[in-house]
Amino acid sequence: MSTSTHTVLPAPSHGAGRRLSRWLHTKPRARLVALIGAPAAWLLVMYIGSLVALFLNSVYRLKEDGSGIDKTFSLDNYHELFTTQVYRDVALRTIGIAVAVTVIDIVLALPIAFFIAKIASPRWRTILVAAVLVPLWASYLVKAFAWRAMVASPGGVLDTTFGFSPGYGVTALIVVLAYLWLPFMVVPVYAGLERLPNSLLEASSDLGATFAHTFRRVVLPVIVPSLVAGSVFTFSLTLGDYIAVSLVGGSTQMIGSIVYQNHASNLPLAAAYALVPVVVMVLYLLGIRRTGALEQL
Amino acid sequence: MKTARLAALAASVALVLAACGSDSSGSGATALDKLGTAEKQLNLVVWAGYAEDGSTDPAYDWVQPFEKETGCDVQAKTAATSDEMFSLMQTGQYDGVSASGDASVRLIDAGLVAPVNTALVPNYADLSTFLKDQPYNSSGGKNYGIPHGWGANYLMYNSKEVTTAPDSWGAVFDPASPFKGKVTAYDAPIYIADAALYLMSAKPELGIKDPYSLTQVQFDAAVALLKDQHGVIGEYWNDYTKSLSAFSQGTTVIGTTWQIIYNLAVAENPDLKTVLPKEGSTGWSDTWMISSKAANPNCMYLWMNYITSADAQAQVATYFGEAPANPKACDVIAASDATFCDTFKATDSAFAEAIHFWATPRTKCLDGSGDACVPFSEWIKAWTEIKG
Numbered sequence: 001m002s003t004s005t006h007t008v009l010p011a012p013s014h015g016a017g018r019r020l021s022r023w024l025h026t027k028p029r030a031r032l033v034a035l036i037g038a039p040a041a042w043l044l045v046m047y048i049g050s051l052v053a054l055f056l057n058s059v060y061r062l063k064e065d066g067s068g069i070d071k072t073f074s075l076d077n078y079h080e081l082f083t084t085q086v087y088r089d090v091a092l093r094t095i096g097i098a099v100a101v102t103v104i105d106i107v108l109a110l111p112i113a114f115f116i117a118k119i120a121s122p123r124w125r126t127i128l129v130a131a132v133l134v135p136l137w138a139s140y141l142v143k144a145f146a147w148r149a150m151v152a153s154p155g156g157v158l159d160t161t162f163g164f165s166p167g168y169g170v171t172a173l174i175v176v177l178a179y180l181w182l183p184f185m186v187v188p189v190y191a192g193l194e195r196l197p198n199s200l201l202e203a204s205s206d207l208g209a210t211f212a213h214t215f216r217r218v219v220l221p222v223i224v225p226s227l228v229a230g231s232v233f234t235f236s237l238t239l240g241d242y243i244a245v246s247l248v249g250g251s252t253q254m255i256g257s258i259v260y261q262n263h264a265s266n267l268p269l270a271a272a273y274a275l276v277p278v279v280v281m282v283l284y285l286l287g288i289r290r291t292g293a294l295e296q297l
Numbered sequence: 298m299k300t301a302r303l304a305a306l307a308a309s310v311a312l313v314l315a316a317c318g319s320d321s322s323g324s325g326a327t328a329l330d331k332l333g334t335a336e337k338q339l340n341l342v343v344w345a346g347y348a349e350d351g352s353t354d355p356a357y358d359w360v361q362p363f364e365k366e367t368g369c370d371v372q373a374k375t376a377a378t379s380d381e382m383f384s385l386m387q388t389g390q391y392d393g394v395s396a397s398g399d400a401s402v403r404l405i406d407a408g409l410v411a412p413v414n415t416a417l418v419p420n421y422a423d424l425s426t427f428l429k430d431q432p433y434n435s436s437g438g439k440n441y442g443i444p445h446g447w448g449a450n451y452l453m454y455n456s457k458e459v460t461t462a463p464d465s466w467g468a469v470f471d472p473a474s475p476f477k478g479k480v481t482a483y484d485a486p487i488y489i490a491d492a493a494l495y496l497m498s499a500k501p502e503l504g505i506k507d508p509y510s511l512t513q514v515q516f517d518a519a520v521a522l523l524k525d526q527h528g529v530i531g532e533y534w535n536d537y538t539k540s541l542s543a544f545s546q547g548t549t550v551i552g553t554t555w556q557i558i559y560n561l562a563v564a565e566n567p568d569l570k571t572v573l574p575k576e577g578s579t580g581w582s583d584t585w586m587i588s589s590k591a592a593n594p595n596c597m598y599l600w601m602n603y604i605t606s607a608d609a610q611a612q613v614a615t616y617f618g619e620a621p622a623n624p625k626a627c628d629v630i631a632a633s634d635a636t637f638c639d640t641f642k643a644t645d646s647a648f649a650e651a652i653h654f655w656a657t658p659r660t661k662c663l664d665g666s667g668d669a670c671v672p673f674s675e676w677i678k679a680w681t682e683i684k685g
Contacts, residue, residue: 086681156548168548251530264383265383267384269678
């Protein structure tokens with residue numbers, strides 16, 4: 001091998017790639033399709049498609065003997081959902097639990113996020129943000145199982161340490177779900193507070209406002225969109241839960257547990273019921289669109 | 298641009314429709330006449346612990362010897378509930394299933410499983426007679442499966458808290474139970490039969506003969522009983538590890554259980570005891586069934602014969618904790634555990650006959666008492682309402 005005397009520049013390519021790129025240059029419409037075709041197809045088929053499948057199944061019905069699905073259009077499932085007490089009770093209970101979880105997460109996330117964004121030193125800020133996010137890397141199932149051992153009564157960790165535990169039931173369920181979804185609230189609130197200039201807090205305090213007054217008049221208006229953004233997560237995640245409720249909910253049923261129980265035995269009914277959280281979330285999102293919270297997501 | 302978007306949406310809807318419409322209803326399948334050459338594959342739907350290949354515990358491996366012997370490569374899909382088994386079989390991708398009685402009749406009615414020619418399963422002759430030609434594994438005089446193993450649902454209690462030993466299922470159906478919040482029940486529609494069984498003797502005026510063949514009045518009474526019971530239930534179980542932890546820790550002190558759960562739980566909590574209540578009991582008897590669309594029928598027949606051999610049955614029964622369908626397995630087990638078959642009453646036909654094995658209720662009553670029985674679809678709906 002001899003040492004080369006002059007540098008070899010890559011020859012201009014006349015291959016297929018070059019020709020394709022030249023063709024695309026003249027065809028903006030084709031360029032657009034090539035760019036977003038795959039993601040759009042993914043969105044349509046996997047996402048919209050599954051919703052359509054859900055809706056289609058919800059207008060079928062189970063054969064009388066439970067041996068299969070009768071694929072003729074019928075609104076029987078919806079009729080049943082609206083006229084049977086248990087489905088209304090469970091839907092309302094689930095929404096109630098979602099509200100409780102969201103409120104608890106807001107109350108917990110505010111001081112945590114405020115401390116991280118405004119009080120902690122930059123070094124600590126990084127560590128604390130990581131500490132809030134790390135639990136998200138552990139499996140949801142493992143965390144829910146750990147809580148099963150925590151709240152067991154008698155003999156659970158809470159019971160043996162503090163002499164009190166709520167035992168399996170709605171209370172334990174709300175505590176566990178609030179724990180599971182807390183990072184989803186802390187992160188948007190922290191991001192909102194970061195954007196709040198310290199000078200505003202200082203100005204408020206210079207003008208003689210108490211902490212409560214500053215919080216109400218300066219901090220809150222800035223972070224309301226963040227709170228709403230966080231609540232979208234805590235609310236929707238709770239509406240869909242079926243694992244935590246089976247592990248720590250005792251004999252409680254939620255929308256998710258009924259869908260899960262029926263998905264194999266009565267798919268059409270499960271599909272119809274699964275649309276309840278979808279409708280609730282759509283209404284919720286429409287309601288908050290005006291707050292500007294959707295830009296915070 | 299708008300038309301393009303609409304076209305894309307229409308295309309995706311069409312795709313979904315095509316995907317939904319692809320399954321067909323069952324055909325009038327007939328049993329195999331004679332065995333052909335074994336295919337290379339076998340796809341099974343099984344209960345956990347029914348097809349062990351040594352990956353869970355190296356000491357328990359009855360799948361690999363079968364593969365070596367027959368050349369059929371076994372792919373076993375574990376299902377957690379009977380409902381899941383039913384929907385997996387609907388896909389038509391599996392050759393066979395280990396169905397319990399609350400799935401087997403549905404599978405037969407839906408045409409998802411084919412009759413079995415028992416002449417092609419030599420070990421069938423050895424199986425306990427009380428398991429053959431039962432409502433849950435035969436229909437219209439045709440045999441639809443090979444018995445695998447069976448067990449009763451017992452009443453388990455923690456003798457430290459439940460100081461007077463219960464002898465009746467009434468202990469779990471008392472709405473004023475002193476163990477409120479510590480009672481458990483099996484989380485499946487088929488549990489309604491347990492309430493019906495209790496009512497057979499508690500309310501003889503209802504005239505219940507078979508807990509799986511209930512008229513509307515009888516059914517309503519059972520559902521009412523279970524709604525009252527809901528108030529004292531701490532939690533329902535359908536995953537046996539959940540029941541195991543609840544009983545060992547003491548968060549649950551009384552409720553229905555399986556022998557295998559008791560065996561594991563008593564090792565951690567010696568206060569636990571079981572009893573077969575005076576009313577008798579419900580139970581399960583599992584059946585190997587062959588899919589009506591089986592791609593590998595010969596391998597499935599080879600499997601059905603292999604899994605009912607004395608050696609394989611001995612391994613399955615000791616691993617899972619159930620009574621083997623083949624009593625000859627008892628001789629094999631006796632070499633290592635002399636009392637095993639007595640514990641599970643494997644050869645006690647009187648005991649087995651007192652058990653009301655799970656079966657799928659349907660409008661045409663299983664016990665032949667008429668055409669006015671509450672079908673399983675109603676049981677499923679009622680179960681959701683019972684849990685409130």
